[in-house]
Amino acid sequence: MNPRSPPPTGSVSVECGKLQYSSHNWRGTQQRAVMCVCVCVCERERERETYLPRRRALCGGCGGSRALDSGGRCVCFSGTMSPVRALRRCVFLLLVCVRSVCALDSKASLLVAVEPEDPKCFAEGMRDLTCFWEEEGSRSPDDYAFTYMYQETNEESSKCALTAQSVGGSKTRYICRLPSVQHFVPLDVSVFQDGRLIYNRNLLIDHVFLLDPPANVTVTQTGEQEQLRVCWLPPALMDMENSMMYEVEYAPTGSHMGKRESVRARSEIILHSLQPDTRYNIRVRAKPDGLSYSGYWTAWAPWVSMTTPPAEMDLLILALCVVISLILILLSLTLLLSYRRFLLKKVWPVIPSPENKFDGLFSVYGGNFHEWLGVGNRGFWWSPTFLLVEESPSPLEVLSEAGFTAPVPVHPMPFKALGLSKKEVEEDERTGGQDSVLMGRRKGKAHPHWVLEQLQSLDQPSVPCCELHTLEPSDTYVSLNYRSQQDSGAMSPLADISEESLPLQVLFESPGTPTSFSDLESVTYSSGSGEISSQSSLEYPYGAWPLKGPSYISMTVTDSGISTDYSHMSWGTTGLGDLAMAYTNEYKNKVPAPRLPPHGHTVYSYY
Amino acid sequence: MLQAKHLKILLLAWTRLGLPSPLRPICDPRVLDRFIKEARDTEFAMRSCSEGCSLAEPLSVPLTSVDFAIWEKGDVSEPQKQAQEVQSGLWLLAQAISAVRVSITSTALHSLLDNSHSNIHSIGQVIRSLNFPEYTPPADGTVHEDTWRVSSTLELFRVHTNFLRGKVRLLLSHAPACRRDST
Numbered sequence: 001m002n003p004r005s006p007p008p009t010g011s012v013s014v015e016c017g018k019l020q021y022s023s024h025n026w027r028g029t030q031q032r033a034v035m036c037v038c039v040c041v042c043e044r045e046r047e048r049e050t051y052l053p054r055r056r057a058l059c060g061g062c063g064g065s066r067a068l069d070s071g072g073r074c075v076c077f078s079g080t081m082s083p084v085r086a087l088r089r090c091v092f093l094l095l096v097c098v099r100s101v102c103a104l105d106s107k108a109s110l111l112v113a114v115e116p117e118d119p120k121c122f123a124e125g126m127r128d129l130t131c132f133w134e135e136e137g138s139r140s141p142d143d144y145a146f147t148y149m150y151q152e153t154n155e156e157s158s159k160c161a162l163t164a165q166s167v168g169g170s171k172t173r174y175i176c177r178l179p180s181v182q183h184f185v186p187l188d189v190s191v192f193q194d195g196r197l198i199y200n201r202n203l204l205i206d207h208v209f210l211l212d213p214p215a216n217v218t219v220t221q222t223g224e225q226e227q228l229r230v231c232w233l234p235p236a237l238m239d240m241e242n243s244m245m246y247e248v249e250y251a252p253t254g255s256h257m258g259k260r261e262s263v264r265a266r267s268e269i270i271l272h273s274l275q276p277d278t279r280y281n282i283r284v285r286a287k288p289d290g291l292s293y294s295g296y297w298t299a300w301a302p303w304v305s306m307t308t309p310p311a312e313m314d315l316l317i318l319a320l321c322v323v324i325s326l327i328l329i330l331l332s333l334t335l336l337l338s339y340r341r342f343l344l345k346k347v348w349p350v351i352p353s354p355e356n357k358f359d360g361l362f363s364v365y366g367g368n369f370h371e372w373l374g375v376g377n378r379g380f381w382w383s384p385t386f387l388l389v390e391e392s393p394s395p396l397e398v399l400s401e402a403g404f405t406a407p408v409p410v411h412p413m414p415f416k417a418l419g420l421s422k423k424e425v426e427e428d429e430r431t432g433g434q435d436s437v438l439m440g441r442r443k444g445k446a447h448p449h450w451v452l453e454q455l456q457s458l459d460q461p462s463v464p465c466c467e468l469h470t471l472e473p474s475d476t477y478v479s480l481n482y483r484s485q486q487d488s489g490a491m492s493p494l495a496d497i498s499e500e501s502l503p504l505q506v507l508f509e510s511p512g513t514p515t516s517f518s519d520l521e522s523v524t525y526s527s528g529s530g531e532i533s534s535q536s537s538l539e540y541p542y543g544a545w546p547l548k549g550p551s552y553i554s555m556t557v558t559d560s561g562i563s564t565d566y567s568h569m570s571w572g573t574t575g576l577g578d579l580a581m582a583y584t585n586e587y588k589n590k591v592p593a594p595r596l597p598p599h600g601h602t603v604y605s606y607y
Numbered sequence: 608m609l610q611a612k613h614l615k616i617l618l619l620a621w622t623r624l625g626l627p628s629p630l631r632p633i634c635d636p637r638v639l640d641r642f643i644k645e646a647r648d649t650e651f652a653m654r655s656c657s658e659g660c661s662l663a664e665p666l667s668v669p670l671t672s673v674d675f676a677i678w679e680k681g682d683v684s685e686p687q688k689q690a691q692e693v694q695s696g697l698w699l700l701a702q703a704i705s706a707v708r709v710s711i712t713s714t715a716l717h718s719l720l721d722n723s724h725s726n727i728h729s730i731g732q733v734i735r736s737l738n739f740p741e742y743t744p745p746a747d748g749t750v751h752e753d754t755w756r757v758s759s760t761l762e763l764f765r766v767h768t769n770f771l772r773g774k775v776r777l778l779l780s781h782a783p784a785c786r787r788d789s790t
Contacts, residue, residue, distance in 0.1 A: 126675045152670050152755050184773030185672035186765075206772070238675070239780065242636060291640055292772045 104165075106299060107210055108132060108173065114296055118199045119146075119176070119191055122210035122296065126237055129178040129205050131160070131189060138172045140164070145192040146176045150185050157190070181205050209295025211235050214246065214267075214284045219306035226276055228306055231268040232284050245289045247297070253279040253305065264289060276311035633733045634785035636776075642726045643771045649719045650764040656716060662763075663710070665756035666703040669696030671769035673777065682781055687740060693778045694734060694742035695752055700767055701727045707760050723767065730775060737784040 111120045112134070121131040131146070141162035149157035160176035167173045181187075183206040191199035214232035222229050230248055234241045248269055251258035263269045274280060281303045288295045336343065355362055358372065365372040653660065669692075681689055701724060708720045735741065745751075757763045779785070 150672060152672055180674060180676065182672040182674045184769040185670075204769075238679075239777065242780075291643060292776055 104130065104132075104175070108134075108167075110299055111210060111296065117201055119189060119201065121189065121201070121203060121205075122208050123181070123205055124209075124211060126183075126239070127181060129181045129187075129208075130175065131178075132173050132175040133191065133199065134167060134171050134173045136171055138164075138166060138170075141174050143194055144174055145195075146174075147190045147192070148178065149188045150182055151188065152185050157188070206292070207294040209240075209288050209293055211237070211240075211286060211288075211295070211298050213298045213301040214286050215301070217282070217284050217301045217304050219280075219282050219304050221306070221309055222270060223309075225311065226272065226274045226308060228271045228274060228280060228282070228308060229268060230271065230282055230284065230304075232301070234267045235286065240288065240293065243289050243291065243293050244286050246284055246286050248282060248284050249300070250274075250280050250282040253281055274308045276308055279305055279307045281305050631736060632738070632782070632784040633736045634779075634782070636780060638733060639730070639771070639776055639779055642730060643768070643776070645722060645726060646764065646768040646771050649723050650761070650768050652716065652719055653761045653764045656711070656713070656760055660711065660760045662707065662758055662760065665758045666706060666763060667699055667754040668703055668757050668763060668766045669699050669770055669774075670753050670755055671766055671773050673773045678777065682777075686783070689774070689778055690734065690739040691742065692752055693774050694731065694739070695744075696770055696774065697727050697731055697734075698742065698744045699754065700770065703757075703763055704767075707763060711760065723764075730771070733779065737779065737782040739782075 107122065107124075108120075111122055119131045119133040121129055123129050141164040144162055146160040146162055147157040148160060149155070160178060163175045163177075165173045165175060184204070186202055187205055189199070189201045189203065190197055212235065214234070217230065217232045220229050220231070221227070228250075230250075232246070234244055242265055244265065246263040246267070246269075248261045248263065248271070249258045250261075250271055252275060261269060261271065271280075271282075282305070283300045283303050285298045285300045287297045358369075361367065361369065361372045678689075704720055704724050704727070708717060708724075711717065711720065731742075755766070757766060
């Protein structure tokens with residue numbers, strides 16, 4: 001109950017009798033009362049309000065029940081109340097404890113655990129020696145005799161005055177403190193009990209040092225990562241500063257796994273490889289190094305705490321990372337740019353364009369195949385009947401075997417053209433087969449039955465091979481000679497195009513206007529390359545054409561697509577740019593150059 | 608065959624001739640630490656000595672005990688006396704070791720004995736380097752200081768170790784020549 005607060009309603013003022021402490025024969029036992037308090041008397045016995053020891057007190061509600069008016073009661077507690085008792089004892093110890101007694105207690109307990117021999121002796125400085133042993137019971141120290149003798153003296157052994165000290169209840173510790181000591185000489189110690197020797201020991205005093213723990217242990221940050229510096233004071237004994245070794249134990253706070261490091265002759269150490277931003281507990285102990293002086297490990301110095309500096313991002317590393325990432329980005333960009341065409345090709349594959357097989361099909365005629373074939377006259381050629389008849393649209397092989405009369409001198413054609421054309425011929429034969437009804441274009445649609453006539457003509461018995469060599473101008477044949485048809489006006493656009501685009505135009509003119517073979521020889525075309533192909537085609541019937549069946553109609557046509565490969569296509573600059581632009585949508589791979597190169601390069605060079 | 612007498616003469620000659628002075632002061636404590644360590648090893652080896660390890664006649668050895676209360680006073684008032692004490696003690700020990708070497712038969716121990724003897728000689732040189740007055744061993748073989756008598760080699764080398772650890776080490780570590788050098 002808070003004394004300051006107003007008493008709750010229903011509180012009763014009680015007065016305890018004389019509060020008594022110590023030396024009180026409490027409840028008939030020999031126990032000494034340690035604390036007496038004034039207690040309320042409540043209706044229910046268990047519910048009690050206890051107050052600090054005051055004679056008068058206010059008794060409030062006893063938990064739940066009511067406080068009786070009969071007043072307070074003095075209740076004393078026995079020595080089993082450990083916290084209080086410990087406190088009192090500690091106070092007593094602080095007041096009474098002499099430094100040597102206190103120190104002896106801790107050191108003695110330390111030594112008992114380590115040294116097996118009796119009596120246990122230790123030196124705290126350069127001029128003292130303390131020997132003790134512990135025994136059960138509590139006999140007077142007069143029962144014992146402690147004698148000691150140095151080896152090099154011829155004197156009798158000396159006697160040491162013993163003092164007794166009770167330890168831990170039943171034990172007694174007998175202590176001897178030598179007034180003066182000699183080092184580096186064996187000391188012979190004997191303990192007698194009632195005249196009887198119980199202990200004997202030979203020791204060197206400079207070998208039994210048990211000093212105080214290192215003082216003034218300080219832990220500081222070194223300024224480096226994961227490091228701490230630990231400093232302490234070496235023992236202030238003469239000649240001992242250089243003969244000490246130390247042990248440092250450190251562990252993160254809360255962890256039980258401590259690490260130990262040893263140091264010799266130096267009174268500071270730098271701990272490495274610590275966790276960053278962690279609080280470490282560190283303690284130190286000391287021991288003579290064993291060369292000149294020897295002894296026992298001192299007690300541990302009290303724990304000292306320090307936090308390691310937090311891990312920081314090294315600026316250099318950060319800068320390096322940024323630079324490296326920039327370099328990588330630049331490299332990837334460069335790669336992308338240099339290979340963008342390749343990548344684009346992979347990502348967006350090229351749609352093959354038949355542009356180069358059909359010269360001018362797209363550029364001039366805008367994809368109108370009919371027009372491209374024959375300026376609108378040969379539309380019927382693509383009528384379904386023809387399509388059905390022929391199986392493959394390309395290489396046409398039409399050979400008219402009917403009545404070749406006029407021999408055509410064989411010109412020494414450029415062999416390469418010949419060779420090529422021969423290949424083409426073979427190809428044509430393979431593909432053309434029996435379909436070779438494609439007779440080329442015919443001028444106008446005035447002769448729809450022209451083909452039928454041809455077919456009929458071919459049904460006639462075959463003409464011997466030799467006779468095939470002749471061509472009659474009156475017969476329908478395919479030749480690339482369209483010279484008579486050459487019309488500068490109408491043909492000028494076409495003149496720029498390869499002659500292959502109009503291979504059959506000539507042939508389907510009216511029989512009344514046959515073209516003379518003599519013209520074939522001197523076929524000249526605006527596109528010079530066409531000459532080669534055209535002439536080569538004419539060679540076929542006179543050359544190595546393989547004999548086929550009489551019903552085989554083959555028309556020599558050089559497919560424009562085939563021969564275009566080796567022919568130069570001289571493109572005029574007229575209107576081509578616009579035409580080229582027309583197809584940019586269809587063929588993405590086409591270089592969308594707004595202006596074609598001025599001197600007739602092959603446009604489609606990317607195949 | 609090398610007799611003790613010859614050894615004595617040799618030792619005297621050595622100490623007389625010695626190294627040309629002045630020597631640079633040898634102040635490194637590790638020098639003596641090594642000698643102490645070897646003396647300890649020799650003492651441990653002597654524990655296993657069985658033959659010829661008990662001496663026919665007792666040998667004189669120096670006193671090793673150091674009372675720091677008295678010693679500190681002596682260090683201030685009579686520093687030369689301490690040096691004399693140490694040097695005569697070393698001389699006695701050398702004598703004793705030479706005598707023991709004759710009687711011991713084990714060759715392994717012989718090497719240890721020789722090592723101890725040379726160490727004593729080196730310590731003498733160290734002391735000389737620290738500008739202590741030269742020690743002249745007495746001609747009659749007896750020393751002025753108090754001595755002790757030992758009757759076994761084990762005791763002898765125990766004394767030898769204690770002497771090095773105690774008096775010699777204190778003398779060297781508190782030598783004025785070294786104190787002037789170090790701050």
